[in-house]
Amino acid sequence: MSSVEAENDSIKYPLPIRCLHWARAVLIMGLIVSGWYMTRLPKSDMVTASILYPNHKQFGLLVWLLAIVHLTLRWRYAKMMPSAPSALTSWERILSHAVHKLLILLTLLVPMLGYSLSSSFSQSDGVPFFMIPHLPELLPKNDSAFAVFQALHRYGAYTILVLIGLHVLGALKHRLMDKGGPTDVLPRMM
Numbered sequence: 001m002s003s004v005e006a007e008n009d010s011i012k013y014p015l016p017i018r019c020l021h022w023a024r025a026v027l028i029m030g031l032i033v034s035g036w037y038m039t040r041l042p043k044s045d046m047v048t049a050s051i052l053y054p055n056h057k058q059f060g061l062l063v064w065l066l067a068i069v070h071l072t073l074r075w076r077y078a079k080m081m082p083s084a085p086s087a088l089t090s091w092e093r094i095l096s097h098a099v100h101k102l103l104i105l106l107t108l109l110v111p112m113l114g115y116s117l118s119s120s121f122s123q124s125d126g127v128p129f130f131m132i133p134h135l136p137e138l139l140p141k142n143d144s145a146f147a148v149f150q151a152l153h154r155y156g157a158y159t160i161l162v163l164i165g166l167h168v169l170g171a172l173k174h175r176l177m178d179k180g181g182p183t184d185v186l187p188r189m190m
Helices: 003-010 015-038 046-076 090-120 143-177
Strands: 127-129 132-135
Touching: 015 046, 015 143, 046 090, 046 127, 090 127, 090 143
Parallel strands: none
Antiparallel strands: 127 132
């Protein structure tokens, strides 16, 4: 093991941050896939929709709660968090910072847009959350507002997908092209 690999191993993210990162990644990708699939179902396929929509809603709220936990843990472990490698070029540092901040913002915003669209839809059956059959709907029923929230939720999810793509491509670039080098940051999250 080179000294750079040893240094990268010694500056891992704290275990709770790493576990949360991978759990959120799986949940978000599952939500994007299920959201894409369920919105393409024919209106007559109510059996599948009656399973997918409530689960999409409750797992979306779980992602929102995990985003809050993530921010809390980042604050709690601030002194233990590795900094960006000094070997990153300035454009890599700027892009990495922007992608991470936007992902954090959108994992808070997109679930709230989903809650808002469900809450404002006049034919909504409510927003469940696992053992809670229906969370309070804080917005008045308004199908015009629903259409706006629906579009924002959809575009926000697509933006998250693009950001995840950039995040993964960046990690792979540094892993495959800079393996063992000072910008190989994947071991920090493993």
